Every structure is written in structure tokens, then in C-alpha cells.
Amino acid sequence: MPANLTQQYLRAEENYRRATTLEEELACLQVMLKEIPKHKGTDHLQADLKAKVAKLKKELVAEKSSGKKPRSLRIPRQGAGTAILLGGPNTGKSQLVASLTRATPEVAPYPFTTMVPAPAMMPWEDVAVQLIDTPPITADYMDTHLQGLIRAADLALLLVDLESDDGIEQCEEVLDRLAQTKTRLGVTSCLDEEDVGLSYTQTFLVPNKSDTPGADERLELLHELLPLEFPEYVISAKHGAGLERLRDAIYHSLDVVRVYSKLPTAKEADRERPFTLRRGSQLIEMAGMVHKDFLQGLKFARVWGSGVHDGTQVRGDYVLQDQDVVELHV
Numbered sequence: 001m002p003a004n005l006t007q008q009y010l011r012a013e014e015n016y017r018r019a020t021t022l023e024e025e026l027a028c029l030q031v032m033l034k035e036i037p038k039h040k041g042t043d044h045l046q047a048d049l050k051a052k053v054a055k056l057k058k059e060l061v062a063e064k065s066s067g068k069k070p071r072s073l074r075i076p077r078q079g080a081g082t083a084i085l086l087g088g089p090n091t092g093k094s095q096l097v098a099s100l101t102r103a104t105p106e107v108a109p110y111p112f113t114t115m116v117p118a119p120a121m122m123p124w125e126d127v128a129v130q131l132i133d134t135p136p137i138t139a140d141y142m143d144t145h146l147q148g149l150i151r152a153a154d155l156a157l158l159l160v161d162l163e164s165d166d167g168i169e170q171c172e173e174v175l176d177r178l179a180q181t182k183t184r185l186g187v188t189s190c191l192d193e194e195d196v197g198l199s200y201t202q203t204f205l206v207p208n209k210s211d212t213p214g215a216d217e218r219l220e221l222l223h224e225l226l227p228l229e230f231p232e233y234v235i236s237a238k239h240g241a242g243l244e245r246l247r248d249a250i251y252h253s254l255d256v257v258r259v260y261s262k263l264p265t266a267k268e269a270d271r272e273r274p275f276t277l278r279r280g281s282q283l284i285e286m287a288g289m290v291h292k293d294f295l296q297g298l299k300f301a302r303v304w305g306s307g308v309h310d311g312t313q314v315r316g317d318y319v320l321q322d323q324d325v326v327e328l329h330v
């Protein structure tokens, strides 16, 4: 990536990676094109962006004139972030959702039990993370909505079945299937340096059914035959082993901070509903979440938290810390 990319460029790039409609993609690309530093070193990228903008414009016209529905299935983002569960049939995706949330998806010992992607909320301390259960991926089947959902997710959990001798091959099939697309699994979420259309979503490897006979040997074989760089969380979704460690890791992967708002007239902050923002976010962004008029109208705020003395007066560029209590003055 070229040096000296502006905050606006990086943010647009992040949003582009996660865009779920052509309009969103186009809007983000246009910001990237405007913000990219114009010099020899970025010639290639500029040309690439321009070509993508032109192609998208054509696609948009075609989409509108065909009267077809947009290609994506939208699952509105909820909670502190989104993790999508992926894997072959019977790997235990629905069981894992059932064990980490209050949802009751169908869990059954035959393939293709889950037919459509479905969200559920996983509690973590005083916030919640959205989990998306999905239909299985095989060598010849992948739900058409899956690519968009994977790109939009903050994290992917790739499940492997440690009970079945086919588990490793199934996992390979999932990776191969995705390798045929521009949506891939990575150690971190990013766009490819050479091709901005190619997106990686941060992934954990989740070998499941650790309780079953032969699971240890199959896990060793997995490491030998299919060495992957993803952080690994071995679990038994059904019996609970490893689940609390995984729950913590899912939350921490989001890299967000929780912020509690307090009205100037109130004695206590509202502890029920924390706002969650990406680590590194500024106070002004939280003000905008409370009310969009606050983006213009914010005068100052008082903050109680780990990084400052109680009640310190700060401005919009103050970088929020986890569990700050914020009193906005407009």
C-alpha cells in the first residue's frame, strides 16, 4: 500500500471491503479515488480504482434496468460487531450458535440442516456480538449471499469437524471454494495490496467436537496436512469445552471500546446500554451516534475514565478509552 494515505482514504477502504450494495461500493471507491495521493507511486492503484468505478457504474445501470433485486441479503448490523460461522455440513455451526446465544437453531446429524443465514446475539459482559449461522459450504455449493456477508463481517469462525474422518477435506473444500472468489479468509481483515477488489476477513479456526473419540488424533492430522495461520480455538460446542475462551476471543477480536453516556442532569451514567466504537475512535464520533446534530453542536464533554482525572473537560478529538463515562455538552 502506498504511504501517506489519509484517514478518509483508509476509512473508505474499510467500508468498501464491507460494502453490501453496488451503491455503497461506488460511493466508497469515489472517496478513495479523491483521497489517494496523486504521484507516480500510486499510478497503478489510481488506474485500478478508475477502472472499478467505471465497471460499477455500468453494473448499476444494468441492475436498475433489469429491475432485479440487488444481489445481497442484508442482515442489519447489531451489537458490538459481527462474527460469521463457516464450515462444511455437520461441523456444528448451529450447535455453536445455540450454545453461545439464546437462539434455538435446528441442530441435526444430517447435512444441510441450515438453509438460510440467520443472526443471533451472543452476550459478552454488558454488550452483545452478532453471530451469523450459515448453510454449509461444499465443493459444489455455496449460498449466493455468503460472500457479501463474509465481507461485511468483522470475524469469520471456520469450523472443522473433529468427529469425522472427512473433516480436514471438508475444511479444505471451504477454503478452495472461497479461493475461487474475491472473498477470502485471512489472519487480519484487509484488502489485497495488488487488487483492491479482493477482500480478506479476519478468521479463527475452530476445530469442534473435541469430546469425540479420535478427536485429538484428527486435530494433529489437521495441523500436519492443512497448516493454517489462523488463531485456533478447539471446542466442544455441545458440551461446552473451550467456549468461554472462544467467547472472549470473539469479543476482543472486534477491537472496540465501550462508552457509557451520562446526562449533565443525571447523577449516574446509563450503564444499561453502552455505545461500542472501534478502538481509537474520537469523542465526536460517539456524539454523532447519540444524535447526528451533536456532530455540529458539541461544545465539550466531561469524561470519567481510566485515562483522565474524573470529570476532565475534553473536546471532540479526545480518543475514547474502554468504559469511559461521557457527559456531552451541546
Ligand SMILES: Nc1nc2c(ncn2[C@@H]2O[C@H](COP(=O)(O)OP(=O)(O)OP(=O)(O)O)[C@@H](O)[C@H]2O)c(=O)[nH]1
Binding pocket: 087, 088, 089, 090, 091, 092, 093, 094, 095, 096, 106, 107, 108, 109, 110, 111, 112, 113, 114, 115, 134, 135, 136, 208, 209, 210, 211, 212, 235, 236, 237, 238, 239
Ligand atoms: N459430540 C458432539 N457433537 C456435536 C458437537 N457439535 C455439534 N454436534 C453434533 O453434530 C451434528 C451437526 O450439528 P449442527 O450444529 O446441526 O451442524 P451444522 O454445521 O449447523 O450443519 P449444517 O446446518 O447442515 O451445515 C448434530 O448432531 C450435533 O448434535 C460437539 O461439540 N460434540
Ligand SMILES: [Mg+2]
Binding pocket: 093, 094, 095, 106, 107, 113, 114, 133, 134
Ligand atoms: Mg446448521
